[in-house]
Amino acid sequence: MKFIEDNPNDVTRADIVVGIPSYNESSSISFPTQQADKGLVKYFGRFSSAIINCDNNSPDGTRSAFMETDSKTPKIYISTKEGVTGKGNNLRNLFAKAAELSAKAVIVIDADLKSITPLWIRNLGEPLLEQYEFVAPLYVRHKYDGTITNIIAYPLTRALYGRRVRQPIGGDYGFSGNLAGIFAEWEVWNQSVAEFGIDIWMTTTAMRNRVAVVQSFMGRSKIHKVKDSLAYAEALFPDVINTIFELMCRYDGFWKDVKWSRPTAVFGFGSGEFEVPPQVEVETKRLSEKFSQGLGKFWNEYNAILTTQNMNKLQEVAELPFEGFEFPTGLWAKVLYDFAVAYRNNVIPRDELIQVLIPLYYGKTLSFVLETQAMNNQQVEELIEDQCLQFEKAKPYLVERWFSG
Amino acid sequence: MAKILIVDDEEGIRMLYSMELQDEGYEVITLPDGRELLQVVDREHPDCIVLDIKMREYNGLDLLQQIRRRHYDLPVILNSAYSSFKVDLKAVAADYYVVKSSDLSELKEKLKIALETRIPPE
Numbered sequence: 001m002k003f004i005e006d007n008p009n010d011v012t013r014a015d016i017v018v019g020i021p022s023y024n025e026s027s028s029i030s031f032p033t034q035q036a037d038k039g040l041v042k043y044f045g046r047f048s049s050a051i052i053n054c055d056n057n058s059p060d061g062t063r064s065a066f067m068e069t070d071s072k073t074p075k076i077y078i079s080t081k082e083g084v085t086g087k088g089n090n091l092r093n094l095f096a097k098a099a100e101l102s103a104k105a106v107i108v109i110d111a112d113l114k115s116i117t118p119l120w121i122r123n124l125g126e127p128l129l130e131q132y133e134f135v136a137p138l139y140v141r142h143k144y145d146g147t148i149t150n151i152i153a154y155p156l157t158r159a160l161y162g163r164r165v166r167q168p169i170g171g172d173y174g175f176s177g178n179l180a181g182i183f184a185e186w187e188v189w190n191q192s193v194a195e196f197g198i199d200i201w202m203t204t205t206a207m208r209n210r211v212a213v214v215q216s217f218m219g220r221s222k223i224h225k226v227k228d229s230l231a232y233a234e235a236l237f238p239d240v241i242n243t244i245f246e247l248m249c250r251y252d253g254f255w256k257d258v259k260w261s262r263p264t265a266v267f268g269f270g271s272g273e274f275e276v277p278p279q280v281e282v283e284t285k286r287l288s289e290k291f292s293q294g295l296g297k298f299w300n301e302y303n304a305i306l307t308t309q310n311m312n313k314l315q316e317v318a319e320l321p322f323e324g325f326e327f328p329t330g331l332w333a334k335v336l337y338d339f340a341v342a343y344r345n346n347v348i349p350r351d352e353l354i355q356v357l358i359p360l361y362y363g364k365t366l367s368f369v370l371e372t373q374a375m376n377n378q379q380v381e382e383l384i385e386d387q388c389l390q391f392e393k394a395k396p397y398l399v400e401r402w403f404s405g
Numbered sequence: 406m407a408k409i410l411i412v413d414d415e416e417g418i419r420m421l422y423s424m425e426l427q428d429e430g431y432e433v434i435t436l437p438d439g440r441e442l443l444q445v446v447d448r449e450h451p452d453c454i455v456l457d458i459k460m461r462e463y464n465g466l467d468l469l470q471q472i473r474r475r476h477y478d479l480p481v482i483l484n485s486a487y488s489s490f491k492v493d494l495k496a497v498a499a500d501y502y503v504v505k506s507s508d509l510s511e512l513k514e515k516l517k518i519a520l521e522t523r524i525p526p527e
């Protein structure tokens with residue numbers, strides 16, 4: 001993939017690369033750039049390094065904001081061609097540039113991060129200099145932060161690929177130069193991956209390739225620009241789910257033989273900070289309305305996608321009053337598995353199928369919120385672990401449906 | 406026949422677990438602490454480790470990290486009288502966390518799952 005490059009220090013080699021993908025982040029990119037620089041100088045001073053802004057030709061001055069940020073580490077700006085956007089496209093350029101620089105370790109951080117510290121750079125990079133090839137973040141999160149992760153991405157990828165990566169779409173990562181090369185050449189790529197699907201694509205591809213994965217404790221919440229978490233989740237949803245289902249189609253020869261799951265190693269103890277995450281409010285009435293409206297609108301589609309038994313169970317859930325509302329996880333797992341099969345079989349056009357899933361996701365989110373209202377974060381983590389086990393227990397159902405046509 | 410390594414500083418626990426797990430058909434070896442843990446793992450190649458947490462001068466959570474660095478996919482079940490260690494981030498590296506009880510059903514269930522776990526080779 002071709003890209004535009006500005007490399008004023010003529011960097012031709014970098015052991016450690018920090019990549020910052022962006023689009024229109026001129027007001028925010030300086031801070032993570034400075035923190036990355038501090039982290040590289042403090043923890044990786046004995047290595048050569050570079051900070052690379054991989055941009056989409058932002059019209060708001062992101063390039064100059066980045067290049068004019070004071071740093072000891074040399075900076076490189078690369079960009080997709082005009083008109084080409086998407087985080088995935090940005091990272092594809094980064095994979096190629098990292099290979100060109102013979103990078104041993106590549107760290108990716110978001111351009112709008114407000115909570116990043118230099119320690120994040122150490123924690124995402126140091127394991128790559130040992131035996132690990134993929135580093136996923138472990139943020140401190142409020143129980144209602146990351147509902148797509150908690151309800152879909154984590155339990156589903158864990159059940160499918162057998163590895164417990166708690167935050168598979170965290171957004172900040174580390175991967176080895178070797179893995180960057182694999183990513184660059186991997187043939188599975190589509191428009192969703194090129195946009196917001198890239199995070200789940202990288203995590204899944206790492207698991208599918210059985211590389212050594214570690215989860216690194218960031219010590220703090222991820223605080224970035226997101227204001228309305230529900231609207232943000234709705235924006236991410238199509239690309240993330242489309243990518244998960246597409247990869248299920250491609251990797252079914254692998255995941256069909258996966259049974260249960262294994263943990264990863266953990267890195268980053270003694271990070272010093274352990275902050276209480278910021279409160280996340282959820283509008284339960286809004287979730288309930290979206291669930292009910294979706295059921296009314298897409299009832300025929302649900303009949304076409306779900307088995308009769310699951311449809312009957314969904315009907316029972318739909319009839320529950322708000323105060324006693326519950327969407328059992330066993331049913332939710334089977335609903336997702338039915339949707340995956342329907343996606344594979346093109347029961348309805350795939351873009352429509354993903355939209356039709358959204359109201360049910362809202363229903364499950366509502367159930368999760370109501371169930372956990374009185375729980376602290378640790379209790380919620382235990383609940384999520386139980387829910388993941390239910391996904392794993394229901395896996396034979398998926399295998400049977402998938403491979404019997 | 407799967408080989409299970411029990412690491413616990415209480416002799417009564419080691420004896421109870423040995424009897425019950427041998428009745429289930431497992432081969433059982435035991436250690437009273439973490440002093441020779443890594444050497445024993447290298448020598449005996451257990452299929453799963455059941456690891457206590459509070460063991461006088463040894464901390465099972467720290468031992469777990471040492472095991473994970475050397476044996477990425479060796480199943481380890483943390484087994485403690487205290488549920489409070491679940492909040493410790495280091496516990497994430499364990500396959501399961503089972504709170505000690507006179508009823509070993511949960512431990513046996515998690516042991517069975519840990520031994521059945523499979524990720525296909527390339």
